[in-house]
Amino acid sequence: MRGDKGYDLLDFDMLGLAPTLNDALKRAGFTEPTPIQNQAIPLAMQGHDILGLAQTGTGKTLAFGLPLIDTLLAQPGKPAPKTAKALILAPTRELVNQIADSLRVLTDGSKIRVTTVVGGQSIGRQINLLSRGTDILVATPGRLIDLMDRRAVDLRSVCHLVLDEADQMLDMGFIHALRKIAPQLGTPRQTMLFSATMPKQMEELSRAYLDNPRRVQVSPPGKAADKVTQSVHFLEKPAKQSKLREILSRDTDALTLVFARTKHGAEKLMKGLVADGYNAASIHGNKSQGQRDRAIKAFRDGTITVLVATDVAARGIDIPGVAYVVNYELPEVPDNYVHRIGRTARAGREGEAISFCAAEEVDRLHQIQKLMKIEVPVASGTMPKFVAEEKSKGRSGGQRNRGRGYGGGGGGANNASKPGGNAKRRRPRRSHAA
Incomplete structure (x- = not known):
């Protein structure tokens, strides 16, 4: 045939x-x-x-x-x-x-x-x-x-x-x-x-x-799995914690993989979730191999339902039952976004990838969309007003945006999805302990 x-x-x-x-x-x-x-x-x-x-x-x-x-x-x-x-x-x-x-x-x-x-x-x-x-x-x-x-x-x-x-x-x-x-x-x-x-x-x-x-x-490079539903929430950094808990509370039995940018950030986020009563564990470079193996096994078995990870796990988890991937922080390397969200919708299943985007991460979102040649649908919030103004002038506001808050109106969901910016990739240093 x-x-x-x-x-x-x-x-x-x-x-x-x-x-x-x-x-x-x-x-x-x-x-x-x-x-x-x-x-x-x-x-x-x-x-x-x-x-x-x-x-x-x-x-x-x-x-x-x-x-x-x-x-x-x-x-x-x-x-x-x-x-x-x-x-x-x-x-x-x-x-x-x-x-x-x-x-x-x-x-x-x-x-x-x-x-x-x-x-x-x-x-x-x-x-x-x-x-x-x-x-x-x-x-x-x-x-x-x-x-x-x-x-x-x-x-x-x-x-x-x-x-x-x-x-x-x-x-x-x-x-x-x-x-x-x-x-x-x-x-x-x-x-x-x-x-x-x-x-x-x-x-x-x-x-x-x-x-x-x-x-x-079998698929264009940089393309996500067809059955992954993607969305982005524009929000300020302090609001990420409550938004994450809101998402986790929708389906407490669903396996959810949450990505943080740093080892310290992943551990802090996990401990906060555990303190709030969530069944959570973490894996990152500071964990021993035994700790990482036990956390993944517990996640696969459903003993824990929330696994917080750095990009060390973006390609190391093959668990068909992962229902949600949450990008708590967007990756600095755009390719890693594709690999992160590829942890859901595996083996023919459907899955959902939800991203949080703070002001200083807008340029990363632009680079991700440019790589994937798509516009990630906006689930809530709007692009900061000053970012929209910079884009309307034909300039990337990525480096001007760091540490500034969100304005109301003017940006709109459509502007949030247009690729642009010139964020530099920082390549992690190789470690023999990998």
């Missing part, structure tokens, strides 16, 4: 996967490939390098995981001590664990061994695990370099490299780590790069590490 995009629509059992892998898919409840899987898997199984562009929640893990596992199942022999046959790099601990969990469901009972290495966990235990060798190594770049420096891992046998959420790795400064890791890998090798957005640096990255790649794309 042909899809409306011109490619063949296949069932998993039509892809030529190993019988044991097809059986594992059925046990896990996977019946039909998603569009990104339909396009990427046949090409990857033919040995091509892949440049995959798809929004979060579209099934990218299986798009690279299935052909990878299928290839490794056909290879004889066990990995030698300290070696790996395939390497998957991801920017955060949560995403590494999520990828590994998905792959282990499919490799359970087979000879394929999946090993993770991330910061925040015992490096001694990770050295011990790697001493036995592994088929698939899933890692954050920083911890992997720590292990390379200790000569605990030998990457010369790696013939398959996957870069997942590569755009976020660029934002987090991991390009320097990648330049150190790549020369240590085996050749020839197959490389698959997956990303939700396509900044200029991504083109440069693909040219540097991919050989004549096949490009697969």
Whole structure:
């Protein structure tokens, strides 16, 4: 059967996967490939390098995981001590664990061994695990370099490299780590790069590490999931707390993910919610890996219903039941907005993304709308009068607005949605503890 995009629509059992892998898919409840899987898997199984562009929640893990596992199942022999046959790099601990969990469901009972290495966990235990060798190594770049420096891992046998959420790795400064890791890998090798957005640096990255790649794309870069309903509330900073509580009180049983900009801000916000009787927890860079894992598990189980997070969690939470994403503070990097709101409306469900915009955040909103090529509907409030006046003169008022309050009238909801401004992106410093 042909899809409306011109490619063949296949069932998993039509892809030529190993019988044991097809059986594992059925046990896990996977019946039909998603569009990104339909396009990427046949090409990857033919040995091509892949440049995959798809929004979060579209099934990218299986798009690279299935052909990878299928290839490794056909290879004889066990990995030698300290070696790996395939390497998957991801920017955060949560995403590494999520990828590994998905792959282990499919490799359970087979000879394929999946090993993770991330910061925040015992490096001694990770050295011990790697001493036995592994088929698939899933890692954050920083911890992997720590292990390379200790000569605990030998990457010369790696013939398959996957870069997942590569755009976020660029934002987090991991390009320097990648330049150190790549020369240590085996050749020839197959490389698959997956990303939700396509900044200029991504083109440069693909040219540097991919050989004549096949490009697969199921949605325009920077586009949110179709079933996410978006809205923005214009309000002053002090009013954000009461607005958040108003939203949370509408459906106290719904899973709500709240994004704050800083670690301190996320922790303070969470403690305030707990004090007011909300079932809340937080995850951010100051939390240990164990604390982060327990918070995500409790959120997934519904033990807690409100999870406050920094962007460290924007791509590390794959929970289909998240009903609401609240951007308590807008991100400084516009791409992160797409990844934040991609935490809802997953696996075909509907979801709602609600943003709060204070005066000093208006320029960030403009940049987000420019990236997404949409106007986010205004749910309440109006753009500050002085911002509207600056825009009517053809100037961005972003730098003039900091710390000033909202005026009445003159701005209107329509003005609030017009892209503009020249906010500079600040790239977070890379930490080996990622």
